[in-house]
Every structure is written in C-alpha cells, then in structure tokens.
Amino acid sequence: MDRDSLYRESFPIKGDDFERGGEVATRVKGLLQQLGLPRDVIRRLSIANFEAEMNVVMYAREATLEVLVFPDLIRVQVVDRGPGIADIDWAMQEGHSTATEAMRARGFGAGLGLPNIQRNTDEFEVKSDVGVGTTLRYAVHTTSRPKEG
Amino acid sequence: MQLRHVVSVLTCEILSGDDLLDLDIACCFAADLMSDVLASAPNGALLVTGLASSQMVHTAEVADLAAIVLVAGKRPEVEALAFARQRKLPLLLTGLSMFEVCSLLSQHGLRGAVRKE
Structure with missing residues (x-):
C-alpha cells in the first residue's frame, strides 16, 4: 500500500449472516462494472470476493472488505475479527475444511474457498493470528492477459 | 439451446426472467x-442445482452464468427470488430430479461444461 489509490471503498461484512452472504460481492461487482473494467477481470475478482465474504460469514464475527483501485490493478483486503486460522498451509489445500453441516447446506464449506481465491487472482497473501483474526490480501492486474482457470 | 427450449423440455415454472427466453445457453453445469460452480463453471453456463438459498443466485451473478434451473420442486428462499428478479437473472423451477434434468438436457443436445482444469 505504498502508492495512492485512485479510489477506495470499504464494505462491512457480518459473521453468521447467511441470508445476506454474497451481497457485498455483488455490490462490488456493480462498482467494478461502473469502472468499465474487462469482463474477465470483474469475474475473477467477484469470485474471489464472494469466497472471501462467505469465509467471513461462516467463520468470523465481522470483517471489512476494502477495494482499492489503481491504474493497473485492483487490490482487495479483507480484515476479519474471528478465530483465525491455526494452520494456513493445511487450509490452503483443497478439501480441507472445518465447516459445519449448516455451512455445507449453503453450498460452501468444502475446503475450496482459499484455493479458489488464489486461483482467480494474480497476487494472494493470507496472514492470521489465532484468536484475533485473519487478513486476506489479493489483487488482479487489469492489464494482464486473462488467467486460465 | 434457447432458454425457452429448456423451459419446454423440463416443463419449468418461470420464477424470474420471463422476458429473457430468447437467451442462448452455451452449456450446462450441475452442482x-x-x-465447485465458482471453480469450474464457465460464464454463460446454465446452472442446474438443488440449492435454494440466496447463495445460489449470488453464485450465478458473480460467475456470469446465464440462468438457473432449480430441481426437485424446491422453492427458492424469498431473498433468492427477490435478488434474481432484481438482477434480471432467469430462475426456473422444475419438479424433475437433478438426474432427470441433466439426462433430458443432454438428450436435447445441451453439452456439459468442460472443466477448466
């Protein structure tokens, strides 16, 4: 965050609010469409944002998803207050999850969230303090060729 | 395959998007x-699902899917239907099972989405 962004906006996300889980990703998609970004960039960011939002809904108490627009990339950081992730390497492997049946009944919690975010972004970083919370930072380059997958 | 053809093959009730039946459906993804949908479904795909929660509509929205078929007669949650109508996303309902839906769509020439990995 060493450069000034052209635009930034923050969106609060509430933990355990399954009924509204996905609304922030959809609102951010509308914002990205207004910016006139390529469709592929919007899709990849929206998928990453939705997975990140559902992670907050499922596991954290609350979070802020912040979108920062730069000339050549869109950066997103999701800072949550929650239990944190004890073993990030474990959580990054597909199929690894601590989800409950209620979460799985919503179509999530299969251990694909973090890998899906990484797959759809050009930069990805996750930091976590157990008992404090988790911070996700990811970015999609707006001038790059479409990423396969 | 046009969306109106999907409606007729599956005897669907149209819950949202009755003015979008000319839409061309490129392929189908069932889950x-x-x-899984977010990881593998290409944009423009028809989503066939038994998930009736609002996340089903948000998934279709963020992944640029063409339309949703809700199987086995499950009614969508109130928020899900309101959101589909607001975003002009076609949402169809059929009493057929997931297997029957996929089988019929395949018989009528609709292809499954090719997994991206």
Whole structure:
C-alpha cells in the first residue's frame, strides 16, 4: 500500500449472516462494472470476493472488505475479527475444511474457498493470528492477459 | 439451446426472467456445491442445482452464468427470488430430479461444461 489509490471503498461484512452472504460481492461487482473494467477481470475478482465474504460469514464475527483501485490493478483486503486460522498451509489445500453441516447446506464449506481465491487472482497473501483474526490480501492486474482457470 | 427450449423440455415454472427466453445457453453445469460452480463453471453456463438459498443466485451473478434451473420442486428462499428478479437473472423451477434434468438436457443436445482444469 505504498502508492495512492485512485479510489477506495470499504464494505462491512457480518459473521453468521447467511441470508445476506454474497451481497457485498455483488455490490462490488456493480462498482467494478461502473469502472468499465474487462469482463474477465470483474469475474475473477467477484469470485474471489464472494469466497472471501462467505469465509467471513461462516467463520468470523465481522470483517471489512476494502477495494482499492489503481491504474493497473485492483487490490482487495479483507480484515476479519474471528478465530483465525491455526494452520494456513493445511487450509490452503483443497478439501480441507472445518465447516459445519449448516455451512455445507449453503453450498460452501468444502475446503475450496482459499484455493479458489488464489486461483482467480494474480497476487494472494493470507496472514492470521489465532484468536484475533485473519487478513486476506489479493489483487488482479487489469492489464494482464486473462488467467486460465 | 434457447432458454425457452429448456423451459419446454423440463416443463419449468418461470420464477424470474420471463422476458429473457430468447437467451442462448452455451452449456450446462450441475452442482449443489457453490464453490465447485465458482471453480469450474464457465460464464454463460446454465446452472442446474438443488440449492435454494440466496447463495445460489449470488453464485450465478458473480460467475456470469446465464440462468438457473432449480430441481426437485424446491422453492427458492424469498431473498433468492427477490435478488434474481432484481438482477434480471432467469430462475426456473422444475419438479424433475437433478438426474432427470441433466439426462433430458443432454438428450436435447445441451453439452456439459468442460472443466477448466
């Protein structure tokens, strides 16, 4: 965050609010469409944002998803207050999850969230303090060729 | 395959998007796990699912899917239907099972989405 962004906006996300889980990703998609970004960039960011939002809904108490627009990339950081992730390497492997049946009944919690975010972004970083919370930072380059997958 | 053809093959009730039946459907992806859809469904695909929660509509929205078929007669949650109508996303309902839906669509020439990995 060493450069000034052209635009930034923050969106609060509430933990355990399954009924509204996905609304922030959809609102951010509308914002990205207004910016006139390529469709592929919007899709990849929206998928990453939705997975990140559902992670907050499922596991954290609350979070802020912040979108920062730069000339050549869109950066997103999701800072949550929650239990944190004890073993990030474990959580990054597909199929690894601590989800409950209620979460799985919503179509999530299969251990694909973090890998899906990484797959759809050009930069990805996750930091976590157990008992404090988790911070996700990811970015999609707006001038790059479409990423396969 | 046009969306109106999907409606007729599956005897669907149109819950949202009755003015979008000319839409061309490129391929189909069937799943109840939304992370699978987000990981593998290409844009423009028809989503066939038994998940009736609002996350089913948000998934279709963020992944640029063409339309949703809700199987086995499950009614969508109130928020899900309101959101589909607001975003002009076609949402169809059929009493057929997931297997029957996929089988019929395949018989009528609709192809499955090719997994991206």
